[in-house]
Amino acid sequence: MRSWWRVLGVLLGVSVLFVGAWAEKLIVIGPWSGAEADPFVAVLDAFKAKTGIDYEYRTMRAEDLSKVLPAQFSAGMAPGDVIFMWGWWIAKFADHMADLSAVVADVPFAYVDPLVVGGRTVGVPYVVFVKPGFWYRKSFFAEHGLQVPTSWPDFISLLKRIKAIPGIEDAAASGDGVGWPLSDTTEHFILAYGGVNTFLGLTEGTIAWESPEVRAVFADYLVPYLDYASEPIEWTSALDLWWEGKYGIYFMGNWITGMVDDPNDLGVFALPGAKAVTGGPDIFFVPKYSKRLEDAVKLASFLMSKEGQERRAAGGGKLVVRADVSPTAYPPAERALMKALEGFTLVSDMDDTIGGEWQATFWDQLKLLWVKPDALDDVLRVLDEKFPKG
């Protein structure tokens, strides 16, 4: 009998320790995993070393969080203490967020501003991703005598030359996540050949997708480009295939620098004539239901501190939002990118700004356009029909 009590006691002790250890951790939820998460986890480690506050990092895409969070908020709960999520979504559920005004009070933001709703800072941009244009391997271009294009005819000529290279499947790889890499490419075309005002007009809903100027961007530039672009391929597979030389160029965001074997072999160019590129922030919030609100705010402050931002900059793959972080804090690939972006205006990513069902529709319609360019008018009509009213 006594031995039973011992077993029970040990089990109880282990359970208490386990639950205790579990409960002590600060839960941080972000969209990154694998190599993409490493630079962020390094910052979290630095926070832990400095404050002694233990953390647990969980990977959850915004898409998955959008299913979990509303129900949890209704129950006055949250699955984490610091959570990365879409900006438009945070704004919609602002009532459930803690006010982080104090966290950002002394932060000199460089590219984007914090998300303020009703005078409360509910979302804080942590890093910025940029979609600078088409990436290429310098070694590939050198091997085949290819040059970065300086005009639209040059660009088409480059695509033709790449397609003619033996072993090449298509000149450009088209990455597909749930459709977002295609939306990035499309937005780049709109910025380059429709201009910033058309781009902003589309984002705000003051210009229709079926309007002549927008249709012209699609019909005269994007659709001809699709003759040389692959069908949508899962974006990480597309990255590998492009790196192996099955494709010549690949449109992707700057996080690509952290995902290739040799970032120094990377080159990037924007479409000829482009004066602006799209980008967007990875935004976090602290739910007001966090059981460790004070620690969560401490982590938020560390993430936004100069030290925290410099540590993140050193990891590469993203640009940090503090203006006082020196370019020397970045790895060489990011320094080169920053140099390449000089003179460009950074515009907020369109589909992330609009969000909602329209974003999913945009992705899906572009997947259709990519394989059926003759469906252009249908695609533009659906984008107009689905645009959020009011």
Add this chain to the structure above:
Amino acid sequence: MRSSPRAEPKGTGEGKSRVGLPLLFWRPFRRRGRKEEWIAALGFLSIGLLLIVLFVIWPSIRTIWFSLFDSEGFAGVRNFARLFGDREIVDLGRFLRREPPWGALLHNFVWILVHLPVSVGLGLILAVVFSKIRSWWVGIARGAIYLGIVTPLIVGGVIIRFLFDKHAGMAPQILGALGAPTPWSAGWTAYPETALLALVIGSIWLWTGFSMVLHSAGLSTIDRELYEAAQIDGASELAQFRYITLPLLRPVTLVVAAMTFLWELKIFDIVYVATMGGPGGASNVLALEMYFSAFRELDPYRASAIATLITLFSLPVGYWFARRRLRR
């Protein structure tokens, strides 16, 4: 031999017309007539019933209630009328022209039309064939086919995506080698003409194991003497299948068909992972449309109307299934 009045109480006979939901509760207790049994049964059932009421019945009622409202207040059946006028739900024009997308509802129906007979029939045939072969590989083959049903549907969706991928996929590679044109030799899930078909074929692989296992279990209950008698009478294999196996497996086949129908109607996971309903809505289904309405559009009313619609379509089959269980 006559049944005693106690064993066959008046008014609770086995007649088909009188079989119904109340009998589930009444028959055993009226037969025994013991109040304590009632109390004991309710005690045992109470936790389960409470959970069902809390997590199934109450949310269902709330969902139906929500479907009658919109953001401006009570809407009656307006949400449903809107759904049937929405090209994302039904697009008969494109369906008749055979140009996808046809709308989520029609995609579900097409899914049922193709998947139901193929997966049920294939499961039946495999079960019969395997029952006739005595070899070491039969168990392995059965296990491999059954693997589909134990594979999480999310994983199934990923597998389908890669199975029909231009570079990694077996189907496009084989068809490409045979000289098939695009989209058959390209990524099936990337093209509107092939996306739904890819999902349906993938789901046949995922679901056939279920049909096969249930039919195998049904086969083991058929008396072997029936086959021996038929063989003595000179019946061919086909005749034995037609006149013995098929009729005696009918109850199992009907149950498999009903379960398959319900599964197809609420299909979500593999579509979400493999195509997200695309491209251009060409593989969208009702459950995914409900998800988009609820979590993307943040419109609980439209989402509830779609959920109610799915329930209405599954109700006749569910009712038939419940009646059948009660009759047994």
